[in-house]
Amino acid sequence: MTLPAALWIIVFRYITLVGLGIAFIDYRPRRGIFGSEFVGLRNFEFLFRTEAALRATRNTVLLSLLFLVVGMVVALTVAYMIYQIYSSRMTKYYQTVLLLPNFISWVIVSYFVFALLATESGIVNVMLRNMGREQIAWYSSPQYWPFILLMAHMWNSLGWSSLIYLAAMLGIDPQLYEAATLDGAHKVRQFFSVTIPLILPIVTLNFLLGLGNIFAQDFGLFYQVTRNRPQLYPTTDVLDTFIYRSIAGLGNIPMASAAQFYQSVVGFTLILTANWLIKRTSRSDQDLSIF
Amino acid sequence: MSTHTNAAATVQKPRRKKQSASLQGSPGVRIHSRTLRLTVHIILAAIAMTALAPFLIIVSSSLTSEQSLVVDGFAIWPRVIDTTAYQLIFERPERLYSAYSVTIYVSLFGTVLALLFMSMIAYPMSRAQFRYRKFFNLFVLIPMLFNGGIVPYYILVTQFLGLRNTLTILFLPPMISFYQIILLRAFFVQIPNEMFDAARADGAGEWRILFTIVVHLAKPAIATMALMTFLSYWNNWTTALYFIDNWRLYPLQYLLHQLMRDAEALALEPQLGGQALPTNAVRMAMAVLATGPAAAIFLVFQKYLVQGITLGSLK
Numbered sequence: 001m002t003l004p005a006a007l008w009i010i011v012f013r014y015i016t017l018v019g020l021g022i023a024f025i026d027y028r029p030r031r032g033i034f035g036s037e038f039v040g041l042r043n044f045e046f047l048f049r050t051e052a053a054l055r056a057t058r059n060t061v062l063l064s065l066l067f068l069v070v071g072m073v074v075a076l077t078v079a080y081m082i083y084q085i086y087s088s089r090m091t092k093y094y095q096t097v098l099l100l101p102n103f104i105s106w107v108i109v110s111y112f113v114f115a116l117l118a119t120e121s122g123i124v125n126v127m128l129r130n131m132g133r134e135q136i137a138w139y140s141s142p143q144y145w146p147f148i149l150l151m152a153h154m155w156n157s158l159g160w161s162s163l164i165y166l167a168a169m170l171g172i173d174p175q176l177y178e179a180a181t182l183d184g185a186h187k188v189r190q191f192f193s194v195t196i197p198l199i200l201p202i203v204t205l206n207f208l209l210g211l212g213n214i215f216a217q218d219f220g221l222f223y224q225v226t227r228n229r230p231q232l233y234p235t236t237d238v239l240d241t242f243i244y245r246s247i248a249g250l251g252n253i254p255m256a257s258a259a260q261f262y263q264s265v266v267g268f269t270l271i272l273t274a275n276w277l278i279k280r281t282s283r284s285d286q287d288l289s290i291f
Numbered sequence: 292m293s294t295h296t297n298a299a300a301t302v303q304k305p306r307r308k309k310q311s312a313s314l315q316g317s318p319g320v321r322i323h324s325r326t327l328r329l330t331v332h333i334i335l336a337a338i339a340m341t342a343l344a345p346f347l348i349i350v351s352s353s354l355t356s357e358q359s360l361v362v363d364g365f366a367i368w369p370r371v372i373d374t375t376a377y378q379l380i381f382e383r384p385e386r387l388y389s390a391y392s393v394t395i396y397v398s399l400f401g402t403v404l405a406l407l408f409m410s411m412i413a414y415p416m417s418r419a420q421f422r423y424r425k426f427f428n429l430f431v432l433i434p435m436l437f438n439g440g441i442v443p444y445y446i447l448v449t450q451f452l453g454l455r456n457t458l459t460i461l462f463l464p465p466m467i468s469f470y471q472i473i474l475l476r477a478f479f480v481q482i483p484n485e486m487f488d489a490a491r492a493d494g495a496g497e498w499r500i501l502f503t504i505v506v507h508l509a510k511p512a513i514a515t516m517a518l519m520t521f522l523s524y525w526n527n528w529t530t531a532l533y534f535i536d537n538w539r540l541y542p543l544q545y546l547l548h549q550l551m552r553d554a555e556a557l558a559l560e561p562q563l564g565g566q567a568l569p570t571n572a573v574r575m576a577m578a579v580l581a582t583g584p585a586a587a588i589f590l591v592f593q594k595y596l597v598q599g600i601t602l603g604s605l606k
Contacts, residue, residue: 001411001412001414001415001497001498001501002411002412002415002416002427004407004408004411004412005408005409005411005412005467005472006412006427006430008408008463008466008467009430009431009434009467011447011452012444012447012463012464012467013434013438013439014433014434015439015443015447016439016440016443016444016447017433017434017437017438017439017443018439018443019439019442019443019444019446019447020439020440020442020443022442022443022446027446029450032450033446033450078335078338081331081334081335082335084328084331085328085331085332085335088332090332090335090336093339094335094336094338094339095597096590096593096597097339097342097343098338098339098342099593099596099597099600100342100343100586100589100590100593101342101345103522103526103585103586103589104526104582104585104586105525105526105527105528105544105582106528107528107544107545107547107548107551107578108349108544108547108578108581108582109345110551111349111547111551111574111575111578112345112346112348112349114551115348115349115352115365115575116348116365118364118365120361120364121360121361121363121364121365121571122364122365123348123364123365123366123367125364126363126364126365126366155341155342155345158338158342159342160600163597163600164600167600187327216438219529220528220529224548227551227555240441243440243441243442244441247441247442247445248533253442253446256442257442257443259442260439260440260441260442260443263440264437264438264439264440267438268436268437268438271436272436
């Protein structure tokens with residue numbers, strides 16, 4: 001009964017895991033994996049000598065951290081606001097509308113970001129023109145892109161993440177809020193003294209999982225929304241796009257495989273560390289660690 | 292892993308229900324001040340509008356003449372309604388129809404196979420008496436944590452499986468989601484053992500139990516997952532980016548990606564512009580036609596999605 005899924009997992013996950021080993025050979029498609037020469041760490045030497053690899057690492061880590069922290073703060077705030085008006089009929093509509101972007105592909109996102117930011121006809125530049133300000137060539141100005149990517153990320157993920165926190169908030173005993181109100185605590189105070197402490201396990205879990213995934217990014221966001229513009233690479237090129245470009249654009253599989261090995265191993269180490277931290281921080285009666 | 296997950300799933304579900312019900316009438320939780328309530332509503336409505344605005348921009352641009360897009364730029368609201376873009380598409384619809392049939396075929400077939408295969412591994416994993424349960428838990432866990440990434444995957448598919456430019460590659464790799472296996476298992480675990488004992492006493496085999504009892508009892512969970520799987524197939528363009536270069540096999544999202552690329556190539560090298568390449572309005576109209584069905588399906592079934600995500604978040 002388990003056979004079809006197990007076969008799939010072996011082929012697409014375990015074999016590719018073993019396949020990470022090609023990082024140590026000078027892979028030539030014509031000679032095949034077993035005919036190619038073993039070169040030890042040479043591919044890694046080439047990799048880390050390129051500035052692009054270091055830049056991609058830096059961008060990956062910094063953008064992940066930015067998304068993680070801002071995403072968490074905004075999602076918690078929005079969840080708390082929805083919680084406050086939970087009995088309202090509007091709640092349903094807010095949730096639905098916020099969740100919709102999660103099911104829209106990055107290709108479509110790149111379409112409307114283009115409609116907003118196109119140099120001649122984009123909505124933002126038309127507005128700047130009407131206000132008598134100078135227009136900005138968005139697609140060749142890398143300095144704005146961390147913020148633009150953050151916006152696109154938030155647009156996509158806010159519904160889902162706030163829903164998860166809202167579910168946790170609904171599990172809190174309402175009497176605690178009644179007691180806090182009687183003690184004179186206002187809503188903001190209640191958020192920090194009642195809500196946050198009680199849903200802390202879920203918050204910690206999500207935060208640590210996010211830290212563990214810091215090396216993996218959403219390829220579509222960085223590839224589609226930036227329209228893969230080389231002028232934007234200084235702030236938008238992450239490991240996933242770097243690896244993809246090494247295979248597709250340059251056909252440099254040794255370099256790509258070294259980068260892939262580096263990404264997978266560091267990612268794995270980070271997840272193990274995150275799990276260990278979750279084990280350390282969670283109380284004994286509710287172990288939230290993943291394994 | 293399994294023990295605390297299971298316990299949490301069984302214990303938390305009913306308790307949460309009761310509390311959200313009592314929430315409605317409890318005075319301490321809701322905001323009393325009307326101004327504060329109104330402020331919260333205004334903020335949330337503004338966020339919701341921001342979530343919707345991009346859809347408006349795309350629809351409005353698709354209903355604007357190319358002339359107006361060039362002269363006045365894109366806008367949230369069309370200045371003059373003009374359906375030329377749609378007429379142009381339906382004058383020569385081969386590429387659109389081809390992409391539609393690829394996407395529909397892959398999404399439907401992929402979703403059915405995915406749910407079948409995932410239930411078939413999640414069901415044994417959910418039963419305490421299954422002998423290899425521990426092994427399978429580990430077997431599913433390792434690839435969740437340690438991912439080989441796209442380089443070995445690319446070589447595997449192109450050099451060893453020879454699946455480049457086939458329909459198979461479009462639905463095969465995105466099929467199994469570990470997150471969904473874990474979720475399904477959590478749902479199956481909640482089914483009381485007595486059900487299975489009774490079925491076995493009546494002479495039902497494991498296959499029969501899975502396809503009658505388990506699937507029947509986990510219907511809401513399976514429906515949620517079917518929806519998520521279907522939409523993720525519908526939105527998938529990366530698989531085609533890696534492995535497809537025959538336009539007859541382009542799924543919708545990849546067709547959109549290619550339209551954008553063609554337009555950029557034209558902008559860079561105007562001498563290529565012998566044939567009429569899609570204009571901005573036509574591309575936006577294509578985006579509407581490609582997203583419309585997915586958005587409609589989402590809106591019809593979103594109630595189940597909200598439930599599914601909420602349950603899944605608490606495992």
